[in-house]
Amino acid sequence: MNAGRVDVHHHAILPAIAQLMREHGATFTLPWSLPQTWQVLADNRIDVALVSNPIPAGLFDSVEVAARFNRAANEAVAELVAAHPGRFGLLAALPMPYVDAALDEVAYAFDTLRADGVVLIAHAGDSYLGAPIYDPLLAELNRRRAVVLVHPMTLPGGPVDGVPPVLADFLLDTTRAAISLIWTGALDRYPDISFVLAHGGGFLPYAASRVAALGEAFYDVPAAQVRSALGRFHYDLALTAPSGLPSLLAAVGPDRILYGTDWSAAPEPVVAAGGRAIDRQLAALDPAARAAIERDNALRLFPRLRLTR
Structure with a gap:
């Protein structure tokens, strides 16, 4: 494999998926x-x-509809991956919060579609990923040693006037x-x-000292446990540089950071500007650290990618 980047945060609203979204009442689809x-x-x-x-949980009114939609969307992306081996991979969507259906989709995604990992929305309803309802799903993903991209949605309760969700709520949802x-x-x-946290982990890295200090002072969660946890997540750079990267x-540190763009949710000029900002900031790091962020960390998480180039 040459020295190109691996983009771990990339969306593709294929024509079949756009049609599915329209059939289910989506008011817009991303241009792609x-x-x-x-x-x-x-x-x-x-x-x-x-x-x-990532597919919003509130888009569906039944588990059957959610399961069919996620299955069809994953199959559409799998066709793109098969048509262009070595250029794309699949992080399969799961029908949240329907755990039994999600477990069925995990088996199909990994065993039939040969997915590289999954994408989980940060919450469904009022339940975030650590809630007991998700223990069976997390246990199966743990058994499979899966890579899980955690992607935000609008906060429970919905947006408020004057605060666009993509500017603040999405970051808080990941946090x-x-x-x-x-x-x-x-x-x-x-x-x-x-676990790969989208968009640089939301507000978490910026607030890490606060979370560690007040977690111990108010909630009996040792600061050392919080600091250790921070180093166990991975973080993608989509829409993070230049302000969030420091x-x-x-x-x-660089060993937990992955390159990402958020294309096609982010328009082409925004992706390009983010890439230039990353280049400027990574110039201060040694070559090994730059290579780790741009591709090597991802290749360790997704070893299949080494074999298909």
Whole structure:
């Protein structure tokens, strides 16, 4: 494999998925085309993109509909991966919060579609990922030593006037999911899951000192446990540089950081600007650290990618 980047936070709303969304009442779909995606990959020196399409739990009114939608969406992405081996991977979506259906989709995604991992939304309803309802799902993902991208949605209760969810709520949603995994002990019970927190971990790296100090003072969660947990997550850089990367490097160091773009949720100029900011900030690191962030950390998480280039 050459020195190109591995993008671990990449969306592809294929035509079949866009049609599914329209059929289920989605008010919009992300603009996407394969030719434009090839251009984004080339312009940003990306060799491989792990495609994840997190699906809002509130889009469906029954477990059967949720299961069919997630299955069809995953199969559409698997077709893209099969058509372009070595350029794309699949992080399969699961029908949250329906744990039995999610377990069925885990088996199908890994055993039939050969998924590289899964994407989990940070919460469904009022239940974040550390909630007991998700223990059977996390146990199975732990058994499979799965990579799990934790992706945010609008907060429980919905948006408030004057605060666009993508500017604040999404970051807090990821932060809440991470704290839930720490506070409930799920991170310790399922040590073989590799959790990747989207968008640099939300607010977590910036607030790490506060979480550690007040967790111990108010909730009897040892500060050392919080600090250890911070170093067990992985963090993607989608929409994080330049402002968030210094906090992330201070909190965890380069061995836990992964390159990501958020294409096609983020428009092409935003992806390009983020890539330039990452280049400027990584220039201060040694070559091994830069290579780790841009590709080597991802190749350790997704060893299949080494074999398909």
